[in-house]
Each structure stands twice: as structure tokens, then as C-alpha cells.
Amino acid sequence: MTVLDSPPVNAPRPGPTAGTSTGSGQAQARRTELAAFLKACRARVTPGDVGLPPGLRRRTPGLRREEVAQLAGVGVTWYTWLEQGRPINASEQVLSAIARALLLDDVQRTHLYRLAGLPADDTGGALCPTIDSAMQKILDGLAPMPAAISNRRYDVLAYNAGYDALFPGATRAFAPHGKRNSMWCALTVPDCCNPFVNRDEELPRMVGVMRAAYASHVGEPTWERWVRELSTASPRFRELWASQQVAPPTTTLKVFRHAAVGEIRVQAAYLTMPGWPELYLVAYTAERPLDHERMAWITAHPDAPVNDHSH
16 A cells, blocks of 8 residues: 555645635634544554554554554645644545544544534434333333334334334335335325325425434435435425425324224324434324323234225
8 A cells, every 4th residue: 555645636635624714713623623533543543453563662552643644545744634633624535544544433433524524424323223122111111102213314213012003104114115214104105004194284394304404414325315215205205305494393293093993193292312312202192082092902902904905
């Protein structure tokens, strides 16, 4: 691997960070944080971790700057500038090489990209973490009140028996729909089979909530791919997405139907999860005593068909 003492041809040159001015206090704070993060990550990696000899008279913990530059295939001078918090741009390709050299995991890589002012592809860890048993117990303890944990793209990551009974199209990912996602179910399941009744009123708000979340993920391949999939699958989504409307995740009325008990009216309340900023817990509270009785019944009879017909 050839190491350059200046940036490679495809590496950004020194200059103001994109979208900011050199004197911007926010940009400088981000560069300072980026420099501190790189130094800390470099100190945690030993030469042996990356297949380098330990060498003699190593006065600093971890790797030297020139070793990181060699492993990443960038110039020592350029990498030094990056660690010094100088106003230089860094491309996704170069940052990816540095992340590999420093053995960063998915969370650390995403953090690196954000500090550098680049959109970070979410590989699933942040948006779709593994829900631990304690959170599942909380969901189960809320039954028969339907409850689920979802991310900002409406993927359903965990749910209780009440939610499964009320909205099986969003939990069971059965053919031909194939997505464990409440937005996908609301948009693509045919009207005759869709348990979500008041979609015409709710879909503009739901898409608006997702549009607001998208602002933090513009350019991320995972999000862009999801928007394309929804746009291909649903003309209604394309129309709503193009409207550029945004909305907050507020408590709202949702109406469902079940072949065995009829209509069920619930208030959907959204609770944020500080440990997972990309996730939220949604709980459906019965609007009337009758709705509570019907939710209890369908939860106790999970095999009761939601629809009175099949295709």
C-alpha cells in the first residue's frame, strides 16, 4: 500500500466544511469533537490488533498517526490535519477507510460520519437494535392493551399479543406483503383485508412524521432505499411524500376492525426511548369500555381470523 504525504486524488482538499463557513462556531465545535474522537479511537487500537509489529520506544498508547494513515491509504499530513480539527472536508470513501483502520463498529462509524458532516448509512444497528427481554416483558405486561416498539421508519421490532391480534398485517410479514412494518401494511394491504380503517385520515400524518424523521437521514442508503420501495409499492405514498408535509408524533385516534368483534377505536400514544433515540413505544388505549372488551377478546383468541374472507 502506497502512503502519500498529501491527500490522495479522490480525497477532499483543505477547505471549509461543506455547508458551513470556516468561522462557524458550530462547525468548529464539530471539528474539535471529531479530532478528540479520532485520537481516542487511535489510542484504543494496538499495533497487534491490526497486524503491525509493536516497535520500540512507543511513547503513546495505541497506534501512531502515520500507522493509521498507512492502514487507511491516506497521507500522514492530511490525517494529521484531520486530527488537529482543521477545516478540511472528508469524503465517505476516505472516512470508511479510516473507520476500518481504527476497527470501528457500526455505532462508532455512524458517529464518525456525523461528526464529519456526512450522512451515515445505517446498517441496522441503530434503527433496528435487538430488543432485550426486559422491554419485551414491559410490552407483555401491557396486554390486552396493544403495544409495540417501532423505529422512525415504522418497522415493528417488538410487540405484544394485543398488537399482534389487532394489526397482524404489520407483525406477521406474511406473503404477499412481506414487511413487518405498519406503514407498509397501511399502504399496501387491500382495503377489503386491511384492519386499519381510518387510513385516509391517518396516512398524511404518518407520512408527515416519517418525513420529519427523514431530515436527519437524507442521503443514507438504507433510508433512501426504503423511500424508493414505498414509492414503488404505493401511489398514495408517492403523492403524500411529494407534498413535503411534516408532522409530530402526537396522540391520535385510530380505528381498526376485526371480523370477530367489529370496530375497535383506540388512542395511539407515542413514548420516546432515551436510550434509543431512533425508537419509540406506541400503546393503544381503548376509547370506550366496549373497545377494551373487544381488545381483551381478540387477545385471548389469537387464532380468530381478522377478516371474513381470504384471497
